Amino acid sequence: MKTKVLFSFLLSAFLIIGSANVYSQEDVKEKTNLTGVQKCEKTSFKVYGNCGMCENRIEKAALGVEGVNSADWDKETKMLKLTCDDSKAKVENIHKAIAKVGHDTDKVKAEDEVYSNLPACCKYDRK
Ligand SMILES: [Cu+2]
Structure with missing residues (x-):
């Protein structure tokens, strides 16, 4: 039982970290392109x-x-x-x-x- 709780905790922590990472990358992508010019889309x-x-x-x-x-x-x-x-x-x-x-x-x-x-x-x- 304990291992199951620990496992799901780790899994959700991993998912949260994973999605935060994706979000920040998307955020940067939305604001800048390779030359640092703000994108307009x-x-x-x-x-x-x-x-x-x-x-x-x-x-x-x-x-x-x-x-x-x-x-x-x-x-x-x-x-x-x-x-x-x-x-x-x-x-x-x-x-x-x-x-x-x-x-x-x-x-x-x-x-x-x-x-x-x-x-x-x-x-x-x-x-
Ligand atoms: Cu006016």
């Missing part, structure tokens, strides 16, 4: 904005980048979820395209001038 990042108008502007800017298949920004969480074709789209370019229309991302800041031209309701708090 399924990614999300923070974009600052306020309202439905911001949502349209942000999603339109992201979809304007070649290779971006879908873009969904949530005004509550401020997270932009993307699906893209990795052979065409670079995450870096999506950050830049969004900053260009006036929205800061967690990596690229919008130009002050573009930000100041946003409608009043879209003026999100800047740090």
